[in-house]
Amino acid sequence: MQRYFIDPNAIEPGRITVRGDDVHHIKNVLRMTVGDHILCCDGQGKDYYTELVSITDKEILCRILSTFPSKGEPRVRVTVASSLPKGDKLEWVLQKATELGADSFLPFMSSRSVVRLDGKKSAKKRVRWQRIVKEAAEQSHRGYVPQVGNVLTWKGLLEKFPSYDQVLFAYEREGSSLVEVLQKTRSQRLLVVVGPEGGFTESEVEEAVAQGAVPVQLGPRILRAETAPLALLSCILFSFGEMGGEPL
Incomplete structure (x- = not known):
């Protein structure tokens, strides 16, 4: 219906x-x-x-x-922070992550982000992004429309970390096992951070860890910038019993 x-x-x-x-x-x-x-x-x-x-x-x-x-809202609230990818890849992330159950979104620009948006372009994009999220929320029978935040600088994103119970930082070079991290956590408000096509710089990784983020690996395969947030979100929701079955 x-x-x-x-x-x-x-x-x-x-x-x-x-x-x-x-x-x-x-x-x-x-x-x-x-x-x-x-x-x-x-x-x-x-x-x-x-x-x-x-x-x-x-x-x-x-x-x-x-x-x-409404029956479409997960018990765990997961905010997806995604560094701006090229083309319309972020629109794909917003649509599919909304369908999966993301609570909100924080687009940001990091050192290796190819896409750069000024305030005017960012505001125009945000209107489109919010419309995409609304339509995805309606299609997937969500009870809440996730909010897309303003495009943040890397420093601005770091300042958001204390607002969450736990911050998971996708890092392909090293990090804790995602399974082990999810088995130990029962935080109800999570932030997942995924970098651009070129990855994070070493200084950005150090700054994220200093702010309390937990680096996690997503397996031996290198995922695209638009695939990683969806994989990470799916794993988190599954671990909380939100994708069928019992919680881990």
């Missing part, structure tokens, strides 16, 4: 009013009519099963038939 994230202010007792781009999608793309049903989510963990009551070019009125908690 089609799912839409709705501004909580548009939710009233017994009814929901859909406005904005979703009106066009419901009316003109899906060609829904009065009597059809959609799922609405307030973005705060609550879902609403609704029936379309009236449809205009500007808004759609829905009657709430039932309300229930």
